[in-house]
Amino acid sequence: MKKTPFLTLEQVREIEKTYPTPYHIYDEKGIRDNIKRLQDAFSWNKGFKEYFAVKATPNPFLLEIFRDMGCGLDCSSYTELMMSEKLGVTGSDIMFSSNTTPVDEFVYASKLNATINLDDFTHIDFLEKCAGIPETISCRFNPGGIFTISNTIMDNPGDAKYGFTREQLFEGFRVLKQKGAKHFGIHSFLASNTTTNEYYPMLAKILFELAVELHDETGADIKFINLSGGIGIPYRPEQDPADIYEIAEGVRKAYEEILIPAGMDDVAIFTELGRFMTGPYGHLVTKAIHQKHIHKEYIGVDACAVNLMRPAMYGSYHHITVLGKEDRPLDHKYDVVGSLCENNDKFAVDRMLPEIENGDYLVIHDTGAHGFAMGYNYNGKLKSAELLLKEDGSVKMIRRAENPKDYFATFDFCDILA
Structure with a gap:
């Protein structure tokens, strides 16, 4: 290419x-056209929403393009939350995904009614003490081990500092329910900058099966599954780009095979793409x-x-x-x-x-x-x-x-x- x-x-x-x-310099038309393709590819899911990863390109003029096109913002720091609020983005239009999070950031995210995506089991008590447990909350899952897509593309969740273990996630949902949480989301990120069309469908299958188990064992009302980012771009001319339509179709098939038979056909799919959207x-x-x-x-x-x-x-x-x-x-x-x-x-x-x-x-x-x-x-x-x-x-x-x-x-x- x-x-x-x-x-x-x-x-x-x-x-x-x-x-x-x-x-x-950034190409406005290219960015807008790419947002349209993403939204069209996932239009089969009524609740689909892209939360653009602010860290990728934290410029309010670019964030305004995403806001104008119905996207939310994925924030991971106090100043990113400030920028979002200044643009009029609050509430469920913000996904706050952070780690080793200071008190003031949880307090600010709570003040904005952002959807908080917890990174660690110990953050449950930490959040409760500094800002309270919201009715809707998400937790980040880390399955550990090596995540392999093909012979050449793999990542190492077991060496990553992010997320709950499987056991912690089940216990975390139970504890959060006891503390007043009513609605839940699941988030995970297992590979970075991959242009294979297999990554999202494989991750979706893992999270969809997990969601069914969590629902059955804890009674949690799971509202959304956040596939996060990870879809990459072809930096080299000889690389083929990811096909977002083929990716979305793979996710749809997994959704229909796993969630719909379990009676969970109202679960929204979220993404938090950065590099793929503007790179x-x-x-x-x-x-x-x-x-x-x-x-x-x-x-x-x-x-x-x-x-x-x-x-x-x-x-x-x-x-x-x-x-x-x-x-x-x-x-x-x-x-x-x-x-x-x-x-x-x-x-x-x-x-x-x-x-x-x-x-x-x-x-x-x-x-x-x-x-x-x-x-x-x-x-x-x-x-x-x-x-x-x-x-x-x-x-x-x-x-x-x-x-x-x-x-x-x-x-x-x-x-x-x-």
């Missing part, structure tokens, strides 16, 4: 007149500013790991397009690097690209989730602007670039820049 940017060289040159590189619809646009010819060939760009840390942190692959040179041969081998005092500050290593000259614009693909959000300020570097390519083709700044005053604002001494 060829990766084609949603921006042209002409558009970037025009943007440069107002917003210098580097910047993250492909974000680019980091940067400019080549240096070339270095030593033991290897280097292209230095004006972005660095501060703007996108995934390659430095995980060795993750992000495809790169040199705008205006899309059809030229990939006959030059480069490391594409930033300016941090860290040797892992590399967007690409030994990447075959067309010949690059200073001033060329590079599009780094698939930065629409866990891109800007994971930014930091090492070396005193400042975070870039975020822009939105609107459906009408215009460009709107949705977060300005940081400046030195932002960097120094939290120091408790006289203004350095006064």
Whole structure:
């Protein structure tokens, strides 16, 4: 599959007149169309709701798109709850899924009447003491062991810090009922960034069977099953994307085989997708500013790991397009690097690209989730602007670039820049 940017060289040159590189830019039409596909794929379930994972791209202008299209928000911190409330998102439109949760976060989530998704058995008493047990509550399940989808895709729930064991979940439902909970949800997350179409149906089967057992043994009224996230995107051109329609059909079959015969045909299906919803619809646009010819060939760009840390942190692959040179041969081998005092500050290593000259614009693909959000300020570097390519083709700044005053604002001494 060829990766084609949603921006042209002409558009970037025009943007440069107002917003210098580097910047993250998001494709509004792409995001909206993807939300529509997800909702259409799961339309067989009357209660279906997507709770966009705020941590993936915590920008209120983007969150407003999800709100406008009937989605909820998945929050995991105090400030994410604040952002949601500011947008008018409260109550059951918020799923609060956190871990090692401080008191003030549970109190705030309770104040907003958010649906709280408990991560640990001990959090039941903790929540009761600080905020009370709500009538509707969810619990996160961790089955332990190794979760295997195929020979190449697996994850290790047994090594993850999240969730209740099976025994704790049954006891937790009983205890929560005694403390006043009336309606329940089940949540689980067993694999990350998988493009296989098998993951959600396999997870659904596990959770649907668990839901029937919980209902039968504890009498709990299970209102929803949250499949969480985990559906990934094809970062590499040779990867096939996940087919959300095939995924949803697999979940539907499991629903009809397990829940409907058990008389649980009113259970809503929730998702908490982040990367899948916005990842492909974000680019980091940067400019080549240096070339270095030593033991290897280097292209230095004006972005660095501060703007996108995934390659430095995980060795993750992000495809790169040199705008205006899309059809030229990939006959030059480069490391594409930033300016941090860290040797892992590399967007690409030994990447075959067309010949690059200073001033060329590079599009780094698939930065629409866990891109800007994971930014930091090492070396005193400042975070870039975020822009939105609107459906009408215009460009709107949705977060300005940081400046030195932002960097120094939290120091408790006289203004350095006064």
